[in-house]
Amino acid sequence: MLKNIALLGSTGSIGTQTLDVVAGFPKDFRITYLTGHTNTTLLLEQVRRFRPRGVVVFSDAAVKEMKKNAPPGTEVLLGEQGLLDIVQRQDVDIVVSSLVGFAGLRPTIAAITAKKKIALANKETLVVAGEIIMPLVDKHHVDLLPVDSEHSAIFQCLAGELPNKVDKLILTASGGPFRTKPMAELQQVTLEQALKHPNWSMGNKITIDSATLMNKGLEVIEAHWLFGVPPERIEVVVHPQSIIHSMVEFVDGSVKAQLGIPDMKIPIQYALTYPSRSPSRFPRVHFPSLGEMTFFEPDRERFPCLQLAFDAIKEGGTMPAVMNAANEVAVAQFLQQKIGFLDIPRMVRSAMEQHSNLANPSLEEIVTTDSETRALLQSQKVS
Amino acid sequence: MLKNIALLGSTGSIGTQTLDVVAGFPKDFRITYLTGHTNTTLLLEQVRRFRPRGVVVFSDAAVKEMKKNAPPGTEVLLGEQGLLDIVQRQDVDIVVSSLVGFAGLRPTIAAITAKKKIALANKETLVVAGEIIMPLVDKHHVDLLPVDSEHSAIFQCLAGELPNKVDKLILTASGGPFRTKPMAELQQVTLEQALKHPNWSMGNKITIDSATLMNKGLEVIEAHWLFGVPPERIEVVVHPQSIIHSMVEFVDGSVKAQLGIPDMKIPIQYALTYPSRSPSRFPRVHFPSLGEMTFFEPDRERFPCLQLAFDAIKEGGTMPAVMNAANEVAVAQFLQQKIGFLDIPRMVRSAMEQHSNLANPSLEEIVTTDSETRALLQSQKVS
Numbered sequence: 001m002l003k004n005i006a007l008l009g010s011t012g013s014i015g016t017q018t019l020d021v022v023a024g025f026p027k028d029f030r031i032t033y034l035t036g037h038t039n040t041t042l043l044l045e046q047v048r049r050f051r052p053r054g055v056v057v058f059s060d061a062a063v064k065e066m067k068k069n070a071p072p073g074t075e076v077l078l079g080e081q082g083l084l085d086i087v088q089r090q091d092v093d094i095v096v097s098s099l100v101g102f103a104g105l106r107p108t109i110a111a112i113t114a115k116k117k118i119a120l121a122n123k124e125t126l127v128v129a130g131e132i133i134m135p136l137v138d139k140h141h142v143d144l145l146p147v148d149s150e151h152s153a154i155f156q157c158l159a160g161e162l163p164n165k166v167d168k169l170i171l172t173a174s175g176g177p178f179r180t181k182p183m184a185e186l187q188q189v190t191l192e193q194a195l196k197h198p199n200w201s202m203g204n205k206i207t208i209d210s211a212t213l214m215n216k217g218l219e220v221i222e223a224h225w226l227f228g229v230p231p232e233r234i235e236v237v238v239h240p241q242s243i244i245h246s247m248v249e250f251v252d253g254s255v256k257a258q259l260g261i262p263d264m265k266i267p268i269q270y271a272l273t274y275p276s277r278s279p280s281r282f283p284r285v286h287f288p289s290l291g292e293m294t295f296f297e298p299d300r301e302r303f304p305c306l307q308l309a310f311d312a313i314k315e316g317g318t319m320p321a322v323m324n325a326a327n328e329v330a331v332a333q334f335l336q337q338k339i340g341f342l343d344i345p346r347m348v349r350s351a352m353e354q355h356s357n358l359a360n361p362s363l364e365e366i367v368t369t370d371s372e373t374r375a376l377l378q379s380q381k382v383s
Numbered sequence: 384m385l386k387n388i389a390l391l392g393s394t395g396s397i398g399t400q401t402l403d404v405v406a407g408f409p410k411d412f413r414i415t416y417l418t419g420h421t422n423t424t425l426l427l428e429q430v431r432r433f434r435p436r437g438v439v440v441f442s443d444a445a446v447k448e449m450k451k452n453a454p455p456g457t458e459v460l461l462g463e464q465g466l467l468d469i470v471q472r473q474d475v476d477i478v479v480s481s482l483v484g485f486a487g488l489r490p491t492i493a494a495i496t497a498k499k500k501i502a503l504a505n506k507e508t509l510v511v512a513g514e515i516i517m518p519l520v521d522k523h524h525v526d527l528l529p530v531d532s533e534h535s536a537i538f539q540c541l542a543g544e545l546p547n548k549v550d551k552l553i554l555t556a557s558g559g560p561f562r563t564k565p566m567a568e569l570q571q572v573t574l575e576q577a578l579k580h581p582n583w584s585m586g587n588k589i590t591i592d593s594a595t596l597m598n599k600g601l602e603v604i605e606a607h608w609l610f611g612v613p614p615e616r617i618e619v620v621v622h623p624q625s626i627i628h629s630m631v632e633f634v635d636g637s638v639k640a641q642l643g644i645p646d647m648k649i650p651i652q653y654a655l656t657y658p659s660r661s662p663s664r665f666p667r668v669h670f671p672s673l674g675e676m677t678f679f680e681p682d683r684e685r686f687p688c689l690q691l692a693f694d695a696i697k698e699g700g701t702m703p704a705v706m707n708a709a710n711e712v713a714v715a716q717f718l719q720q721k722i723g724f725l726d727i728p729r730m731v732r733s734a735m736e737q738h739s740n741l742a743n744p745s746l747e748e749i750v751t752t753d754s755e756t757r758a759l760l761q762s763q764k765v766s
């Protein structure tokens with residue numbers, strides 16, 4: 001049966017790869033909505049190729065351009081309200097959320113409430129509001145399918161297993177471009193160096209998060225909420241080859257892992273076809289050619305963001321939202337070359353230290369915390 | 384609910400480890416029958432400790448000794464007829480078959496027909512008669528649970544997956560003690576060297592089979608029957624660390640693996656507790672301490688038994704039974720230091736070449752083929 005997809009954030013890395021996957025299964029999937037934040041040129045190309053019923057853009061200029069150039073009959077919607085509108089429509093079966101950062105929160109909640117199947121590539125949603133999201137997922141009986149390679153790996157390893165048989169989740173981390181760089185050189189690394197991920201081709205924000213290991217920290221929190229495992233039973237292991245995407249250790253000592261070449265199209269396709277699988281032509285792992293797979297403890301001194309994430313989820317409440325907002329601001333400033341690499345964890349730590357934590361926050365309190373943290377940091381000078 | 388277990392071959396390596404596992408779950412499992420072939424002293428110890436209702440032995444002397452020394456009321460049965468009798472009894476829920484070689488065939492069939500859950504550590508049963516066994520398993524709707532670490536790994540990876548989504552089974556092999564030994568030195572290896580397996584502690588027959596890679600060949604055939612995957616889609620990869628116990632590659636390119644320290648108690652316990660898992664205190668893998676995991680193509684020139692097994696299953700019919708019987712005779716002669724290491728594949732190849740294959744054999748035809756092959760080889764001198 002043909003499934004209709006609303007693809008949120010179609011011009012980003014996950015968005016374009018989702019369209020590559022969807023293009024391979026014209027009888028299984030149809031794109032009914034596309035949304036793009038800034039790259040209107042690419043969005044227009046996608047609209048011409050996939051002919052969605054509607055498209056969401058984020059400026060009046062983009063609305064104008066889209067109305068002028070999109071195929072006749074294409075509905076053009078504006079901003080977050082547009083996102084909230086489309087994810088609830090009848091002609092949407094699956095919502096793929098590949099928005100970046102905090103922006104993914106409200107549309108995901110709207111999609112859950114509308115009982116859509118959700119393929120979630122936006123980890124920040126669960127990081128800041130997992131405590132609110134997961135009960136909603138249960139209440140509305142929706143499938144919340146992870147698109148992150150690590151969480152897809154764990155999800156695949158848990159298939160067919162009974163509940164409460166997990167001893168430990170083991171998230172693998174490539175270690176990023178600075179895995180072996182001494183502490184003394186880290187402050188001086190350039191933006192260009194930080195953007196060169198050894199294994200994965202991804203968007204800028206997540207690539208910097210990978211270099212600081214904040215990405216792994218966000219994933220720990222995401223895994224905690226998705227799989228209901230406390231943070232003290234979530235382990236991070238550096239595995240530079242990124243062939244094992246993550247693992248689950250069960251109560252009997254048996255470990256299951258999901259492996260593959262580092263290609264996001266595999267977890268994207270799995271989320272779309274779940275609980276089935278469809279044939280793909282993605283390149284395969286040829287084990288004898290691999291050479292070796294190695295494993296190391298992560299260095300929490302050189303990469304303090306990982307520890308900050310563990311601290312934030314142990315605190316709970318609004319603390320993860322503060323950590324996430326501070327990290328988004330810091331990464332944006334690093335991308336603008338306004339701050340150095342080690343200033344990212346410094347800014348995050350400082351924001352967390354200044355925050356008076358609030359337990360069991362409402363969605364509005366989380367949104368307020370997010371805004372306040374951003375405002376605070378933007379008003380501060382980094383030394 | 385308490386499950387009653389008939390443990391066939393309790394004094395062997397799998398047998399004793401099964402008792403170790405069972406001893407940890409006195410509320411879940413009870414041993415109702417034990418059987419042992421030659422080590423009556425150990426069998427008697429086990430009978431005293433686990434107090435089964437009955438015990439099967441294989442000589443009149445052993446019957447006498449058991450009747451004299453076993454706790455009063457213990458039923459003592461004799462030979463294959465004893466095995467066939469106990470596996471069908473009401474007070475047996477699970478039959479663990481850890482008999483060695485061809486001897487496992489008839490008791491397994493009797494257990495299937497009696498609709499018992501079967502934990503199968505005897506791979507020769509499926510190797511020689513998979514074509515007969517698997518339709519019986521389907522017909523009687525029994526669970527045939529593999530205890531071999533490789534097949535347990537694949538079985539665990541297939542949990543929760545839909546049928547017909549497998550592209551490839553990837554069996555890992557340690558490579559045995561002679562993995563890096565040059566061809567020219569192989570004929571001269573001693574029995575002692577061949578019995579030193581680098582990773583696994585197992586019985587003599589399987590340890591020699593591991594050294595020749597015939598064990599992996601038998602496993603390919605076993606996997607073919609258990610999982611319904613044709614031999615051309617079963618791959619063998621040498622993985623000297625034996626941490627990954629085997630893998631499944633699905634149609635979408637995703638690979639799942641099961642890992643653990645090399646300890647047969649994990650797959651034994653899984654077969655007993657399936658589809659659940661129970662806590663264990665078995666040592667765990669600590670990935671950062673592993674160093675590395677490596678992978679190589681198996682060398683089919685130095686280890687011709689692997690290729691012979693692929694040839695046998697492609698031929699089908701009675702050929703796998705010939706291969707298995709020839710291998711059992713050859714390994715027995717090598718264990719008695721009557722022949723050299725490379726004579727094992729030579730004897731197997733010679734027997735296969737002399738055999739006129741018979742398609743779709745009956746059970747009796749398989750039994751006859753087995754006997755004839757043994758008789759033929761025992762009458763021949765190895766040059």
